[in-house]
Amino acid sequence: MAPQRFHEQFDQIQRSMPDIPLAMGPDDSAEFFYEKGVVLARDGEEARLVEDTVRTHFTEATGLTADSVRRAGPETNRSGITRIQVGDPGHGDRRGDRAVANALRALREPEGRAGRRLVSRNHVVSIAVNACPGDEPVPAPLTQGANPAPAEAGYDADTAVDVLVIDTGLMHDYRSYPLLAHVQGDPQIKETDAAGVLQQYVGHGTFIAGLVAAVSPNTEVTVRNTLNDAGAILESDFGEALFAAVDQNGWPDVISLSAGTTNGRTDGLLGVEGFMQALRGQRTLLVAAAGNNASATPFWPAAYADLPDYRDVVLSVGALRGDGEHGACFSNHGAWVKAYAPGERLIGPLTGFDAPTPYTYQHSTYDACRFGFTYSCTCQYPTHTGVLSQQGANSTGKPDQVMFEGFAHWSGTSFATPVAAGLVAAYMTANKESDARAARTQLLAANTEYAEVRGAHVPALRPPTWRPVPVVPLSAPA
Structure with a gap:
């Protein structure tokens, strides 16, 4: 282990x-x-x-x-x-x-x-909630295509829904992926180390932008690099950083936020209280990741969705596993998680479109699912040895390195969140709804699909262009 x-x-x-x-x-x-x-x-x-x-x-x-x-x-x-x-x-x-x-x-x-x-x-x-993402990215061939695949709806600048992604920045070659040609925002800071190897979590914001654009092509996506430096920021700086992210272009229709923390409480984060109060006075919908702790403990800011003053303001999103029928092994859960979307082994743009780019794994996979699940979960497959797991005098394994050439498989509530944000935006376009909060309410009310998460039946938001991934039982070869 x-x-x-x-x-x-x-x-x-x-x-x-x-x-x-x-x-x-x-x-x-x-x-x-x-x-x-x-x-x-x-x-x-x-x-x-x-x-x-x-x-x-x-x-x-x-x-x-x-x-x-x-x-x-x-x-x-x-x-x-x-x-x-x-x-x-x-x-x-x-x-x-x-x-x-x-x-x-x-x-x-x-x-x-x-x-x-x-x-x-x-x-x-x-962004690495519980200081641990669902997994690390895995190269995917361009011939396999994105998953979710791009919806057929076109892009119209006059009617496009404004979506602000608060995350890491955009990779230098992101425009090489046609679906992101009109995406704007901040560049990723320091993509590679001195040896030209990708840093951990770079491409996170680019991958998220690709998911939003695939599910809802009629979006004006802006990406802010608020969460560089291992995707981490102090709570005392986070609220101010959220204000700064919306300052540049004004309050958008939708904010997609794949970051947060637990704090052992049920009344939110003191450091973002000012921002959340300001948000409540706008028409913006915050779509926030529920976190990857495999826990029912409230994770903030997503858990604001369960507070009376914010139930129409925030949509908290958990992750479904590859088949879309159950919760992913890593996903947080509980009554405060209001919807679930596919979040395991999605396929989207990362980097390497211009030239193959190496990445060295940071974490080793486990011999068994660390969350106790009985399918071949992201903890176990695909197998690799990581740098951080092999440090020390008794280390015997050599960290594995892979090459990215554009697309990646990636898992986490980080990625279920932009899928849900994209579905809200797509609903707005299809129904000529200008209010994202009203669209959230109408989308959930009209939803007839459910999944099973820890014994509970929960709303499942599955994009029409998403393809289920077969679940591999532990008894079968990985």
């Missing part, structure tokens, strides 16, 4: 944030990552209350002093969030941060403010 990918990915993300010490949480478990020594609070009076309360709770037993508590960032921004340093981020290790835990305990029930959260960890928001 390969080492836990969560720990492998922790190292990868920590390298992308070398100046920000990170820990796993909550406490000594491993459900999310967060910044050590820092908590978040709302600007102004609440930030001052947090400072004062934390200061009074530190004692000699904690090893901390009142001087450890101070502002650690700007006091005002559109997100309305202040970073407060509550301890030395150099203390302890990746297994948790005592100073942050003490701060959270100190602010549990401040007098007169019961029921309103005042403080939060500064979580890492990532």
Whole structure:
């Protein structure tokens, strides 16, 4: 059995944030990552209350002093969030941060403010949710064609639905794929390393744009490279980055977002509270990935879809496995996931159209499905050995390298999300509906297809041009 990918990915993300010490949480478990020594609070009076309360709770037993508590960032921004340093981020290790835990305990029930959260960890928001994607990309021949295949509807600039993809940027050769010829946005930052090998997660945004355009060709897709650097960003920066992404072209009809984090709570992320309130005042629909934790724990921002104020504002999307009849092994699930779309071994554009481009696998596949499923899941197939799994003095395997020549197979709720976003956009075009939120409601109400996920029957959004992938039982050769 390969080492836990969560720990492998922790190292990868920590390298992308070398100046920000990170820990796993909550406490000594491993459900999310967060910044050590820092908590978040709302600007102004609440930030001052947090400072004062934390200061009074530190004692000699904690090893901390009142001087450890101070502002650690700007006091005002559109997100309305202040970073407060509550301890030395150099203390302890990746297994948790005592100073942050003490701060959270100190602010549990401040007098007169019961029921309103005042403080939060500064979580890492990532496209590799649970710090682990459904799988890594696998080369697919161009002759196999995209899956979903491009719909027959044409592109009309006057009626096209505006879709904003907030992700990694566009690969340099993306226009070589005709379906993306009119897609615009930011370039991918640093596609390859010094040896010309693709970096991890590059092409993620390009692949997503290809899925949107395939399901709904009549879309004006813009891709923003908000989530470079291993696809990770601190919660304290995430809300501001979301505002920046919509600033350039205004609020679109649909936002496709394949990133998030758990936080052990049911009331959202403090760091994106300002953005979500602003979103609610617009007509934009946020289509958000439910995450790849194979868990029922709410994953944010997708889980906003289950909060009363956001039920018409957010569509949370889980992933179906290759046959489209059941949930994918990695997909999050639960009542807060409002729809499921194909998300396993989809085929779309990545890179290598101009010239073959190498990629070295980061994670090794497992001997058995790490989520306990009994089909040949993405944890196991296709088999490969990865760099991160083979580090150390006792490593015996050599990481596998492949060549991309345009198309890739890729899995994750990251990719079920743009499929669902594309279906909303296609519905808008077909029904001349100008309101994406109304289209979401009408699409789900008209849907008659379902799948089984963890014993529950859930709405299944399957594009007409999507081809099911045969599921291989464990007893059969992979």
